[in-house]
Amino acid sequence: MQTQPGTSENMKDPFRIIAEFCRNYHQHEVQSMLWEWLSTAISRTHSIYDDGKERASLILLYENITLLIAAAYSVHHKTAAASTAPSTNITKNKKSGPPKP
Template structure:
């Protein structure tokens, strides 16, 4: 892993996104549905582990990748819940029916 002195610093979020991070969820989940994300993450994991890739040639690296996959899936689902909670109550009423 490359270390460049940017530990725990925000590198991608614009100033506006930093002020309203929930808007990032809205944009993200407008582009991807949970089903799509699961499929993409799984395909990524299979590609990394199923090819002759020296980066993941050792068991520890493969194990770390699987752990990352599981954590990203948890993070994605948590972000999705936060996103759903931010939706107007009109959408929430539709789901209860």
């Protein structure tokens, strides 16, 4: 049985979810799809979005999802860069004993 999106089973590793999403979709493609959905939704007649409050709510949701997507890609890029960056943990050899004059 397949797990539904947003369930606790899928959310055990949110960074994995973000990484998979970012690998499957380019950010500009996601933004474009969202814009198409918004444009289609508010331009249709006889829909729930004919009401000004519903239209405003949809636009606010679009803006917040756009910010969420930008944040997800930012986290993904920072996580990917951190995992591929060379280690800066350098251990210095220290000899025990008093310093030499």
